Amino acid sequence: MLKRRTGLIALVILIAFVLTACGSSAPKQEAAKTPDKLPLVRASHQPCMHALPTWMGIEKGWPKDHGIEIKYMFFPSGAPQIEAMAAGEWDVGAMGTVPALMAALRYGTYTIAISNDESETNDVWVRKDSPLLKTKGFNPKYPEIYGTPDDWKGKTILTTTVSTGHYAVVATLKALGLTEKDVKIVNMEQSQAIAAFESGQGDILQLWAPFDYIAEQKGFVKVSSGKRAGVDIPGAVVVRKEFADKNPELVVKWLDMYMRGIEHMKKDKADSTKFLGRYFRDYCGLKLDDTIAAKEFELRPLYDLDEQLKLFEKANGTSKVDKAFADLAQFFVDQGRIKPEEKDKVLSSNFATDKFLKMLKEQRAKQGK
Template identity: 30%
Template sequence: MKKKWISMLAAAAMLTGTLAGCAPKPVDSTTAATEAPAGTSKETEAGQEETPAADLPVLKVAVMPFLNSIPIEYMINEGLDVKNGFKIETVYFANGGAMNEALAADQWEVGTLSAAAVNSLAIYGAYCIADIGHSEGGLYTLCKPDSPIAQVKGANPSYPDVYGDAETLKGAVIATNTGTISHLNVIKWLEKLGLTTDDVEIVHMDFPSAYQALMTGNCDVAALNPPTSYQAEAEGMIVTSSLTTLGVPQFDSIIVSNKAFTGKRDVLVNYVKAFFEATDALQADPDMAAQLLLDWYTENGSESSLDACKNEIATRPFVTSEEAKTITIGDSVQVTGEFWVSQELLEESKFPEIAKHVDDTIVKEALGY
């Protein structure tokens, strides 16, 4: 398969103009939670007075235009932050890479990350304190139906639902947002077929650009995350691999800055408590969760549909407070870190830092186990 640099660059340039009018907009840094007016107090059900909202400690919470920020949106909408004795101030980022860059500048204190958490822990000294969502669902590599890759299925009998083989994939141009969990999906896919990243050409693009490159024939494969992965599938693209079909469990995790971890432990306990109150509610009412997700995508400039959001909610469930008690925190980011080292995305000397920056005491205190 020939490289397609010129056409890909042209497509990217065209897409830039197309998307300019619908770029994600920063989320308002003030919460929408119902609260008592500043300087006043209100009574709890037990008859005790709550601290005025204006006097509550503030957490700078990073959000992104993805599913893993929905519990934060729910917490704000339902006032779970104020109820649990703190206030959320949101800080918007387009992706996990941007969050890590901002982490070094102390621009946020707590956020939710998947693959990008490797760098948060290993390089920036942040801590993983809870696993809160199954992030493997909807992580797809896709190709066109007439691609040679789509004509071969089950080349590795241990993975019967995976498409492609060494012959059809060698030299393929694969577009994805490098350094994300979608990149990990590519690495695992190639591995199961006896290939490495040296056998293909991986081109860095944001997910909408990679989707567009696939649809216009300017790449052979796009590795996408929701909602663009579901959109491409709905357009007839073939799902050639996923973390699910490759048997790779992954979690979105709550990540906190080193400064917050050492200085705001009590607030973080309350944050985790409120977070799992949100995931319990979202899992109990998938229709409500899907509508909230659709509204979130629309607000932040992504096209989706209610059916696509229902599919994402079903295939990428949140971790409930009960399930959280059964999970060994940090296993997911450890697996990701091992692959980053193997692909020279992380210095081997930094790998031990991952295990050093996993802490399960906060979630255990928050959930009482």
């Protein structure tokens, strides 16, 4: 009797080991797949337009032209993306301004280029019957914002706090002479906020692309955005500090391809729109059609290499990019999210640098482009 039981236990353990062996062998195979002929750059991106230069480049077989191999890594949002960077999982990537600033503060990452201008796609929405829609341009300085301060006062705003969207909301309130204390801010993730808003919760909804296109499809109306409220929200191209310090030439090679993507997007909108549509649908699984992809191109200005250099050009000590980050950092100080000395520390670190853009410019000049 006892023997049978020991046999049984042994069997269970044996099965366990066999199964664990199966489970653990899978990742190893994956690692073996990447050939190490060309140097590997691991690029991290989100379901967003600023992923397109990399994604399209891979689809079109560009990486080998630039002498690199790219591993494409996908993140639903900025927080897990940064956490993965801290774990050393990726080298370069594109993300929103907020994670870029936070990552610079905590992990010393560099912002080396601007993926696009996201000021218009960080926006604020209401339902069709909202009283806000009666008035437009209450403050003549901000003609595109809907509603009077009285309309906004006391309203419930669904927003993802500590984000560029939150920043756009507070800027809008400021444009109307209000502060956050005049409204009720409810913190929600984007997708949940849409569902809640649709079911009648809250009065005002803050979103960003591509969620705002879903809102548009559902018949909500845009009442403000970062741009309308006068704040700059540039999308950041970020590199991990250790990687950039060790392999600046690889960063430039990847940046070359990324900029090639942006230049292609500026030149051949029709072709790029198709790729963006495919990226949304086939890769990200979002049900967004090509008209929405086309809208992305309308609402998000892109910058080629020379325009990028201009954004980073320091007139009187600060560049446009520096100013955008400084304003954002001040916003977080006002909110009590970071300490004033942390703001000074991150801004004085010059994490937004045109070093790599300049290297790229030189390299291209040498190649006679």
